[in-house]
Amino acid sequence: MCTSDHGNHPIAVDLADTATASVAPSPEIVEDLIAANHILFDQGVVDAFGHISVRHDGRPDRFLLARNMAPSRVAAEDIVEFTLDGEAVNAAGRKVYLERFIHAEIFRKRPDVMAVVHSHSHSIVPLSVVKGTRLKAMFHMAGFVGQGAPVFEIREAGGDATDLLISSNHLGRALAEHFDGHDIVLMRGHGSTVVGGSIKQAVYRAVYAELNARYQLQAMQLGEVTYLTEGESRACVASIEAQVHRPWEMWLEQARARRR
């Protein structure tokens, strides 16, 4: 067991810009990223904590993430560009999230991933701490959960006295390794991280992962559960996730109405 990464960190970080921006992201993904922050709050996936990132659509070795703040309040001027080392490109004095390494290391490991949501939603946290239990796909909307989401135990990479936060490239890499063949990873005593091929898909998955966890908590108390087969999981992802625009449009409309 390694103990090099524990200790206390300020989770809002002053970070000097160490790279330069060369090309602007498209206005569309910035707009979607802002909306996603609001939607994740409205849908109860994040509270004042949690974050969503998107890979830069002009530079696949960069990603965009809000500055350190509550997602529900994010606006265009709060978006910061980062390198895959988690270095800020244009923070310009704005404090950034300590846990940007979650996003950096997943984008590095998984070129197919375009968006990453990290959250502590209400039913995910309890499932993450019960020994021998794994989140498994139990309804058609959550086929992406698959046959058992890995649980990241930070003690293996960071020792048993960390603040549980992914506060370094080392810890980010240890987490990212769990995404080999999985699109969601639970983090013991902390929450989960979920990835998608677009902002809309990642947001969809974060919402329905929480519902799958909620339903699983209830069903497990009553008896043996019939989970989706591997074939069912795959078929559900293929057909239902082609529809992620349907909830997105509804959530977007709600998010706008609430902020009017």
Added chain:
Amino acid sequence: MCTSDHGNHPIAVDLADTATASVAPSPEIVEDLIAANHILFDQGVVDAFGHISVRHDGRPDRFLLARNMAPSRVAAEDIVEFTLDGEAVNAAGRKVYLERFIHAEIFRKRPDVMAVVHSHSHSIVPLSVVKGTRLKAMFHMAGFVGQGAPVFEIREAGGDATDLLISSNHLGRALAEHFDGHDIVLMRGHGSTVVGGSIKQAVYRAVYAELNARYQLQAMQLGEVTYLTEGESRACVASIEAQVHRPWEMWLEQARARRR
């Protein structure tokens, strides 16, 4: 076990109109159908997914269903007419729900049914996956649930690698067969479908089926449960469902206030 119906389907479907409309439905049922879409969302029965249909009041071999969209946003121009084969009459290029076969085959099998609600409400899903457990009427508002709602296991008709969706006449018929003597059927890992003699009754039942499931989940954790007798279930349906206009009017008022 048959495997002919699994595989992945786009769940929003482009469908050429293959029949022609001959008579317009009454404005009243169209208005009620729109309101029902909003109410089911407001009451938490559907989210961006789920749908409600009504039998055409001028042509019992036709039914009305929204185009593929979130129920909370349905308006008059979104209503499409279908045949009992699930063929669109006047889609005119609008995408339709893949699962229209649920409605088509139930309307075909059950001439007494005037409205069908398909949803994935929060307490129904967990009950649908616990082996050996059935939804049973446990309070007077849900007598229609009866002595044990059947659970539709799609693997029997579609094999073990489907997307769980009712994506064909074949699967629709397999589901509809479970409505022999039952007004609600759970669908394993998916949700439920409930029928009524009117839009108001079907909406009422969808709301109270969810409550019955919620209460049953809680009661089963504490000990042995006293369910309604068959006589009690029948008496409850007869007297309480004569009152479905009472919640309907309240829900309608709320739905209108929220959309003002």
Added chain:
Amino acid sequence: MCTSDHGNHPIAVDLADTATASVAPSPEIVEDLIAANHILFDQGVVDAFGHISVRHDGRPDRFLLARNMAPSRVAAEDIVEFTLDGEAVNAAGRKVYLERFIHAEIFRKRPDVMAVVHSHSHSIVPLSVVKGTRLKAMFHMAGFVGQGAPVFEIREAGGDATDLLISSNHLGRALAEHFDGHDIVLMRGHGSTVVGGSIKQAVYRAVYAELNARYQLQAMQLGEVTYLTEGESRACVASIEAQVHRPWEMWLEQARARRR
């Protein structure tokens, strides 16, 4: 076992006025009764069903109750006066609640009772159907629940094929007998009825009975529970229920804001 009271009843009743009003109730209790209807809805105690009554402050052998309608919509013109036989005094063609006998027979049996709430709140219903389980006071706000609320089993007075509704003086009396030494009675598969010395106290008790049930459901799943002693229950009622105006004023303000 008597079977004379089962069978199906219309639960909205056309009732000819068989007595005459002699004195008007004070405007204050009418105003409080209307507010109580709204508050019980806002606080989740009633949905479109459930009702609250108050004893007529000019004639103790009469009581006031809304006409058959959703409590959230009650206004001054909806209040009807009844005799302790459940006969309408001034319905004047307005449909009345089938279950007015709950109120009539409790007001007859308990001269100290000034207000009665009948509801089907979310945690009360599951507790009412678990064999061998009773609602017991487990926190200081619900001392009035006491050492175990009786459960009314309608099968004893009405047979095993009723609609569970208190649809006659006979059933009302059978229920009222359970209020001997108790201020709340659960009704199996139906809900509860709670009484108070004022509208404010009855509303307070209906809200906190639901919370006690909710907490009890959760605690019983974890292990043995320490309930209030009889002495604690009594002391809590004496000191805390002297404060029922505090939540009332807050709820009233909320109810008015929502209806503005």
Added chain:
Amino acid sequence: MCTSDHGNHPIAVDLADTATASVAPSPEIVEDLIAANHILFDQGVVDAFGHISVRHDGRPDRFLLARNMAPSRVAAEDIVEFTLDGEAVNAAGRKVYLERFIHAEIFRKRPDVMAVVHSHSHSIVPLSVVKGTRLKAMFHMAGFVGQGAPVFEIREAGGDATDLLISSNHLGRALAEHFDGHDIVLMRGHGSTVVGGSIKQAVYRAVYAELNARYQLQAMQLGEVTYLTEGESRACVASIEAQVHRPWEMWLEQARARRR
């Protein structure tokens, strides 16, 4: 066992002012205290009951607390100053909370404490009554809960027929003793009290103590739980509670929007 403190008390108290105010608190802490009252209501920690106090920033032997009222309605003119004996300084006829002794005795015992929240939040109450169960830190946001929050059993100091309220200096001291090495104490059948080094920190802790309890209730039903180690708890407090301004600012914005 002492029985001198039980019996019934009016929980809204008329209290003659017995000391004089010498220096005004800063407008900032008064403003924060008002906001904290609103936020605790909005976030579901308090209903019409519960209270928050702050130590006077000009006189550490005094503290500020609202007069007896629902927290959601507190305004500047409702703030009263008290001595560490729980005597009112400037009530000027306004009724005060019976339970001011909670605050007085904790401020006396713990000079490091600047704010105290007493509440009956929904998941804390059930955990407080299950024999052999203690609230333990199970996720990173609630490190302050530590390795097992003490449960205050009022029967030890007040006998078995109290109203469970902290209605005297004697009971306040008995409660305050449990804060030796702990920042949260559960109160059997009543709720909890949590302390912080600032209003923002105490509010943060009250919100996340409730979430920890909620998650713990769910996790304990499924199997053995991995709680935070002592080292993890400490590290979480150090890094995450440096961020309490982030949720505070969001909650404040919500509180203001709701009261506009």
